[in-house]
Amino acid sequence: MNAILRELDRRQPVLARLGWAMAALLAACLAAMLVDGRSINGVSVWTKPAKFAASLAVWFWTLAWAWGVLAPAAREGRIARLVLWGTVAAGLFEQGWITLRAALGLRSHFASDPLGAFMFSVMGAAALALVLLAAVLGLLVLWRGDAAQARPWRMAVGLGLVVAGVMGGVTGFAIGAQGGPVIGGTLSDAASWPPFFWSRDGGDLRIAHFLGTHAMQVVPAFALLAAPGAAGVMLAALGWLALSVAAFVLALAGIPLMP
Known part of the structure; x- marks a missing residue:
């Protein structure tokens, strides 16, 4: 396990460490459920930020691992930088807003207050950016994958x-x-x-x-x-x-x- 974690950090340290940050936030949300009795839609207010933190931890770590399947030159290219920093910005915005709304005891999704409704549309754009950037990374792996790695493996990661x-x-x-x-x-x-x-x-x-x-x-x-x-x-x-x-x-x- 330690070897895998070190390898993630070697492949793409920004995404690897953001994954750890999301894992820590997940633990904090689970702890908050034990002391905060507030609920939204029948479950703890901390359920949604916990679910998203878990999802983003896996998301960041998966992309960090995929980074190592790119050709060395492609990892530092313009498209890879766009994917990296776009993913960081969109992911942190999503998680930050969801966590803030939970702390306030308010819905982050399908909110009825004017600010919440507006920010939900912004969240939609950020979520779309996240998935599109993942697809772009996949296409980049298929196009400029590391030739030293087996073709079926490059295909599996890219597809x-x-x-x-x-x-x-x-x-x-x-x-x-x-x-x-x-x-x-x-x-x-x-x-x-x-x-x-x-x-x-x-x-x-x-x-x-x-x-x-x-x-x-x-x-x-x-x-x-x-x-x-x-x-x-x-x-x-x-x-x-x-x-x-x-x-x-x-x-x-x-x-x-x-x-």
């Missing part, structure tokens, strides 16, 4: 990031356009299963969002465990994309996946 970026954008946009993630079911998180709190009686777009964005871990993991050729990696990426799309279609139809 995983592209699928995550595309499905993250599509599902995130749908959640905003629908006015919430739940279709035809109970809106209260208290009636759902922790830690994700997905709806048990209606379609929930968050499931497709979760599956889609985690393509960046699943496809490379498949490549590591199964050691397939390039065709196998392509099939794995298409298969995970199909699974994410199926969950998306079912959610739009109001069909629950977590009874």
